[in-house]
Amino acid sequence: MAPQPRLTWAILKVFKVLLDDPAAKHYGLEIGRAAGLPSGSIYPLLMRLEQAELLVSQWEDVDPKAVGRPRRRLYQLTGQGAEVGRQALAEAKRDLAPTWGRTPGFPLPGEAPT
Amino acid sequence: MRWLGAFFAAVILPLLLSEFTEWCPWLAERLVRRAATRLPEEARARWEEEWLADLNAWEGRKLSILVRGLWIFLRAPSWGRVLQGLPSFSQELRGRIKAFVRRSREQQTRPPEPTEPAPPSEPDRHPQDPQLEALRRYVSQLDTGRESAQRERERQREQEHQREQERQHERDDERERQLAALRRYMLDLDIRRESAQRDSDGSRLESEETRWSFKKVVAKMGSLLSARDEPKGNTRLAVKAPKRERSFSIPERSFSIPESAATPVTAEPFRVPPYVRYLGEQNSDSD
Numbered sequence: 001m002a003p004q005p006r007l008t009w010a011i012l013k014v015f016k017v018l019l020d021d022p023a024a025k026h027y028g029l030e031i032g033r034a035a036g037l038p039s040g041s042i043y044p045l046l047m048r049l050e051q052a053e054l055l056v057s058q059w060e061d062v063d064p065k066a067v068g069r070p071r072r073r074l075y076q077l078t079g080q081g082a083e084v085g086r087q088a089l090a091e092a093k094r095d096l097a098p099t100w101g102r103t104p105g106f107p108l109p110g111e112a113p114t
Numbered sequence: 115m116r117w118l119g120a121f122f123a124a125v126i127l128p129l130l131l132s133e134f135t136e137w138c139p140w141l142a143e144r145l146v147r148r149a150a151t152r153l154p155e156e157a158r159a160r161w162e163e164e165w166l167a168d169l170n171a172w173e174g175r176k177l178s179i180l181v182r183g184l185w186i187f188l189r190a191p192s193w194g195r196v197l198q199g200l201p202s203f204s205q206e207l208r209g210r211i212k213a214f215v216r217r218s219r220e221q222q223t224r225p226p227e228p229t230e231p232a233p234p235s236e237p238d239r240h241p242q243d244p245q246l247e248a249l250r251r252y253v254s255q256l257d258t259g260r261e262s263a264q265r266e267r268e269r270q271r272e273q274e275h276q277r278e279q280e281r282q283h284e285r286d287d288e289r290e291r292q293l294a295a296l297r298r299y300m301l302d303l304d305i306r307r308e309s310a311q312r313d314s315d316g317s318r319l320e321s322e323e324t325r326w327s328f329k330k331v332v333a334k335m336g337s338l339l340s341a342r343d344e345p346k347g348n349t350r351l352a353v354k355a356p357k358r359e360r361s362f363s364i365p366e367r368s369f370s371i372p373e374s375a376a377t378p379v380t381a382e383p384f385r386v387p388p389y390v391r392y393l394g395e396q397n398s399d400s401d
Contacts, residue, residue: 029168039172040185043161044196051199070167073160 005048007088010037014045015085018055018077025074027060046075054081138176142169142183149183149190157197 005011013035018026026034032042049055056078060071077085146169150162165186172179192202201209 027167027171028164029171039182040189043165043186043189044193044202047193047196051197069170070163072167072171073164 003052004084005052005054007092010035010041011045011049012088012092013037014042014049015081015089018075019082019085019089022077022082025058025076027072027074031075049081050075052081054078054084135176138180139169142179145180145183145187149187152190153194154197157194161193 014031014037017031017034018024028042028046029039031046032039035042037045046055046057050057054077055075057073057075060074062071064070143166146165147162150158150165153161169179169183172182174182195202200206
């Protein structure tokens, strides 16, 4: 099993974009734009996630001459990637949620009891 | 000259700018292809095509495409390290700084260890052989015990050396004290000897004076005896020695002379010495 990448804020954003539709395929520039990351910083994240087997990529099945542009590389979450992404997002949500004004043992509406 | 400047600003500069912007996508493509050569060889083709597709999909002005190509060109070495599984330059630099800080803190906190010669390199052994592993552990324990025993011996030797030095200091101090006492004793002896010598000189003088005064007393007594004539009874004489300059006193002595032993003498006037008479005659003759 490949080593898991360090879950940075940028990787969480990428997970969030990809988990909106786990079955969808996105190319790198599109993911970067949707995640709001600076141009160019998406490539090392995609490299790390692909090395950790949380993402798979494949070439776009089009004819470059027919569409008049180069074919794109499309990324998709694997099953393990989707699970890791959901866990990471849940942990981040729990860690970043405000703790003031809350009584232990009394969850807010829609929140799972802890 | 002004017209030339105006012509350059109005015609030539816009032409150059438009030409440069037209060249920007081509320059960006060249930069991306050049950046791909800085990746590992097995990933070059894939990432070159992907970056070119993203450049083509980039919505923006042509100058921004050039900036994006330049950015990819500059960041390609770092991404190549990511593809190789190596930490990025910043992570490596951060790790080196942390290691340097940790080493410097350890050197500050750790006491200096005695430098020992490096142990000889052991031959490579099969790491998974349990007997060899047990033997290696046993040997390492023996080495550790021997080193600790040697360290303990060195520590004891050092303590013994310190104690010996302290005893030597104490012996030196005691010898100094004895020498000082001897010096004081010798000085005291000198003082006593000088005082004794002074006393002996004084007593010798006193005895001489005593003898001298005794002679005078005898002479005086003789003159007194010759000057008195008491035919009846014993003659009692009290002789008192004259006072001395050095406050030497002779106790009064009393003695008695029996009458039979007393010599009958006649009291005569003071006899003038012959030389006085001679001198008187000479003086009278000269007159």
